[in-house]
Amino acid sequence: MEQSRSNGMPLEKVDAFDFEMLGPLAEELRLDSGSESEDEFMSVEEIRAVLGGSKDFVDEEEEIPAESFDWSCDYEIFRGRPEPYLNASNCGPNIEETDPLKLFTHVWDHNIMSLIVAQTNEYAWQQISQAAESVDGISANSRINDWVETTTDELYRLFGLIMYMSIVVAGRVDEYWNREIVAIGGGFHKVMSLKRYWLLMRFLHFVNNYNVSICGSKRKVAKIQPIIDHCNVIFDSMYTARREICIDESLLLYKGRLSWIQCIRSKAARFGIKFYELCESKTGYLLKFEVYTGKEYPQAGSSGENSLNAFTSASAKVVLRLMKGFLHKGHCLFMDNFYNSLRLARFLKFNKTDVVGTLNRRRIGTPGEIKTLLENKVPRGAVTSRHCGDVSVLSWKDVRLVTTVSTFHNANMMPGRRAGRPILKPVVVHDYNKYMGGVDLKDQMLSMYLMERKRGLKWYLKVFKRLLNVSILNIFIIHRQNSDKPLTHRRYRIELAKQLVHVRPNPPIPSIMNPPAVSRLDGFNHFPIYSDSVENRVENKRVRFKRNRCVRCSFKKLRKEVNTICQKCQKFLCIGQCWIDYHTVENL
Numbered sequence: 411m412e413q414s415r416s417n418g419m420p421l422e423k424v425d426a427f428d429f430e431m432l433g434p435l436a437e438e439l440r441l442d443s444g445s446e447s448e449d450e451f452m453s454v455e456e457i458r459a460v461l462g463g464s465k466d467f468v469d470e471e472e473e474i475p476a477e478s479f480d481w482s483c484d485y486e487i488f489r490g491r492p493e494p495y496l497n498a499s500n501c502g503p504n505i506e507e508t509d510p511l512k513l514f515t516h517v518w519d520h521n522i523m524s525l526i527v528a529q530t531n532e533y534a535w536q537q538i539s540q541a542a543e544s545v546d547g548i549s550a551n552s553r554i555n556d557w558v559e560t561t562t563d564e565l566y567r568l569f570g571l572i573m574y575m576s577i578v579v580a581g582r583v584d585e586y587w588n589r590e591i592v593a594i595g596g597g598f599h600k601v602m603s604l605k606r607y608w609l610l611m612r613f614l615h616f617v618n619n620y621n622v623s624i625c626g627s628k629r630k631v632a633k634i635q636p637i638i639d640h641c642n643v644i645f646d647s648m649y650t651a652r653r654e655i656c657i658d659e660s661l662l663l664y665k666g667r668l669s670w671i672q673c674i675r676s677k678a679a680r681f682g683i684k685f686y687e688l689c690e691s692k693t694g695y696l697l698k699f700e701v702y703t704g705k706e707y708p709q710a711g712s713s714g715e716n717s718l719n720a721f722t723s724a725s726a727k728v729v730l731r732l733m734k735g736f737l738h739k740g741h742c743l744f745m746d747n748f749y750n751s752l753r754l755a756r757f758l759k760f761n762k763t764d765v766v767g768t769l770n771r772r773r774i775g776t777p778g779e780i781k782t783l784l785e786n787k788v789p790r791g792a793v794t795s796r797h798c799g800d801v802s803v804l805s806w807k808d809v810r811l812v813t814t815v816s817t818f819h820n821a822n823m824m825p826g827r828r829a830g831r832p833i834l835k836p837v838v839v840h841d842y843n844k845y846m847g848g849v850d851l852k853d854q855m856l857s858m859y860l861m862e863r864k865r866g867l868k869w870y871l872k873v874f875k876r877l878l879n880v881s882i883l884n885i886f887i888i889h890r891q892n893s894d895k896p897l898t899h900r901r902y903r904i905e906l907a908k909q910l911v912h913v914r915p916n917p918p919i920p921s922i923m924n925p926p927a928v929s930r931l932d933g934f935n936h937f938p939i940y941s942d943s944v945e946n947r948v949e950n951k952r953v954r955f956k957r958n959r960c961v962r963c964s965f966k967k968l969r970k971e972v973n974t975i976c977q978k979c980q981k982f983l984c985i986g987q988c989w990i991d992y993h994t995v996e997n998l
Contacts, residue, residue: 479752481777481796481803490800490818493764495653495740503888504648510906511913513885516648518569522640523562526616531559533615550957553605553612560610563913567601568610569878570910574598576859576879577903583607583864601911614871630670630703633870641877642698645884646735654691656744657732658849659684660699662862662876668869670704678857683873687852688732691744691845694852695887696880698732701873725749729758737761744846750815752776755801759817766842769803769815776813777803785811793836795821806836814838855883859903882906930979936993937977938985962988 507513534557541548548554575586585591587604598604616636628635663679664671672684684702689695706724729749738761745767752775755765771781777796780803788807795804797820804821805813808828819838826835859882861875882903890896897905941956956973961981963970975982976992983989 479775479777479798479801481779481798483796485795485797485802485820488797488800488802488820490759490797490802490816490820492742492818493740493759493762495742497650497739498653500650501652502650502891504650505888506892508889508893510885510889510902511909513889514882514906514910517641517644517881517885518566519644520562522637523565525636526565526614527560527562529615529617530565530610530613532618534559534609534613536619537613553609556605557609557613564602564610566910566913568607570907570913571598571601571607572861572875572878573859573882573903573907573910576861576863577900577907579863611871614874616870616874628703631701631870631873634701634873637874637877638699638701641881645696645881646698648884648888649690649695649697651690651695651697651736651741652692653740654742654744654845655688655697655736656691656846656848657686657688657729657749658746658846659702659748660687660849660853661685662872664869664872666869670702672702678853683869686728686732687849688736689848689852691848693887694848694855695884696852697736700728700731723751726751726754729754733758733763737763739763742766742845744842744848746846747813752801752803752815755815755817756799759800764817766816766819766838767814767846768842769813771805771813780805780813783811791834793821793823802838804836804838806839808833808835812839814842852880852883855899856880858899930993931996933993935978938974938983938989939977941973941975941982958982960984960988962992 505513505516507516534554538548538554538557541552541554571586575583580586580591584604586598589599598607602610615633617633619633631638659674659677661672661674661677661679661681662683662685664682668683670683671681673681674684685699686702687696688698690697725748729743729745733743737758740762742764743758743766745765747768747770750765750767750769751773752769758765769776771783779796780794783794783805785807788805788811790807790809792807793804795802797803800817802816802819802821803813804816804819805811814836816838819836819841822837823834824837824840826833826840856876856879859879861879862872867875886899886902889902896902941958957971960968960970960972960983962983970984972982972984974985976989979992981992983992
């Protein structure tokens with residue numbers, strides 16, 4: 411099949427997203443229904459609609475006219491050749507750093523950390539103001555009474571604690587601050603108090619809720635969009651991928667109330683937030699990703715994304731968005747049958763990108779000899795193959811019938827083994843098995859150090875923790891390739907966590923039990939008085955005074971709240987033995 415031209419311009423020179431100039435090819439992409447996965451990956455709304463009978467399920471492919479591919483079985487005229495990879499000599503990290511902390515701060519740099527600090531502080535004061543203006547007001551025992559604005563260094567220490575929690579797993583968060591549990595190691599209290607940790611996790615924020623102006627599907631992820639955009643840019647800039655890359659789904663476990671929760675039975679999490687990810691096949695380095703937010707609907711009066719929707723299927727749009735910036739370089743993209751179609755494969759080939767992957771035999775344009783195969787009647791080891799120009803389709807029966815599409819593989823076979831017995835299998839199947847697992851490799855390495863374990867966490871904080879975890883994995887891959895003596899994955903995380911928790915630690919806070927002896931033990935003017943009264947809170951004409959924990963009882967690990975303080979020391983104390991001990995014992 412001859413390569414079409416439009417307006418006198420070779421198709422390989424046309425930009426990947428300028429579909430208006432592609433002529434017949436654009437029409438082919440417009441007709442493609444998109445995905446075979448409607449029976450495998452369904453949103454909550456679609457499941458309810460099907461179960462409720464509110465709409466009939468329609469297979470869009472059955473309503474689309476047949477495609478005009480001219481298939482042949484003569485591979486002597488097959489024109490598919492591997493595209494030369496332009497960055498073959500420059501693969502790998504674009505930075506030469508090996509130190510864990512410097513690599514981490516390259517990703518989480520001053521600009522993004524300043525944004526997180528500013529939005530966290532603003533969100534905290536917004537929540538405190540709302541609580542103060544409520545009918546009940548702020549309880550005297552509420553943690554938010556102790557809120558002070560955070561800083562970049564403190565957030566680095568928070569990230570370090572989160573890393574430690576993923577390395578040594580405890581049953582409850584407060585156990586990390588329990589000094590009696592030797593297995594955990596203790597030391598968390600030296601970095602920050604448990605109360606401060608809960609405050610930071612409660613108010614951690616990334617956008618101003620009152621200034622969100624994003625429209626369409628992106629509005630659903632607006633609370634985390636700045637972090638998504640930053641990670642996509644920085645991940646791409648730090649690393650040049652090898653020729654073989656792959657696209658697949660990744661699932662973040664989440665069972666809360668969210669309209670775009672997905673169920674994928676083949677994933678470890680099964681239920682959660684779905685990511686479409688572009689990874690390097692060999693290392694699992696995450697190059698680019700996007701969050702699935704449900705079925706997209708055209709926005710009236712808008713252009714750009716809607717024009718893309720009009721010409722391609724949902725799965726093809728995902729591929730084109732993720733591949734933006736990676737076309738015309740000679741990459742070989744591996745995908746499964748959720749994304750692959752014959753038209754998309756040819757389109758990517760026109761843009762100097764090879765495609766290899768499995769194919770749904772129901773796709774439009776599939777050769778009739780392959781589409782009509784009956785799996786239970788095909789003998790094991792049988793191969794059926796056809797090609798058209800630079801696209802080949804092959805079906806091979808092993809345990810089950812497998813159909814593949816490729817832009818440079820022919821029908822050649824190679825020796826292999828199954829259950830200890832020698833077999834012959836197609837080269838395209840061997841290459842697909844070898845290079846398709848990049849996303850699964852990444853998920854496997856992350857699964858040993860999950861940061862998003864806590865139940866009840868807000869969904870956008872779970873997504874943030876996942877991106878924080880992925881960034882650590884990415885910089886570990888860079889460290890491993892830059893260093894002559896690289897650390898192991900676990901040792902690297904321990905070293906990074908250790909460096910983070912010691913980033914400009916706060917100056918030691920003087921113990922409330924040991925103020926200067928000259929004032930505490932001088933014996934002058936230590937009179938008990940009531941604390942300041944709580945304004946606007948009068949019940950039965952009796953004034954209510956502020957209460958706090960007795961400092962002497964706290965030292966004994968007892969909880970007793972009093973409203974009497976020492977006029978001179980300004981410490982809450984019980985009248986009696988606690989008062990005497992505090993003002994007479996030198997070493998408390």
